[in-house]
Amino acid sequence: MGEVIRFVPKSERERDRLIREARAIYDSIFPPSDPVGEKRNNAPVSHTLSGANICRGDEVLLS
Template identity: 75%
Template structure:
């Protein structure tokens, strides 16, 4: 009986949806960097 119900305004739901959509588009253009990627031998050497 002690449950609390939170009513979320429609504008807040729409804002959250637009942010998710924008993040998806951004990630498709600029993929997140893979932090666990190990540089290849040719990438870590300076070419002279």
């Protein structure tokens, strides 16, 4: 009881998703500076895009 349910339009969810993807791509190109003494994480960044063709170098990735 007392729960509030908020309607979130599909366009707002899509906008939020696109912003998250853009930030992830930006961070993969321009990594944020690490504080002194902190080890870098060199793990590859993965991006998920639905319904799009992605070109990376010579290859075309279909999702």
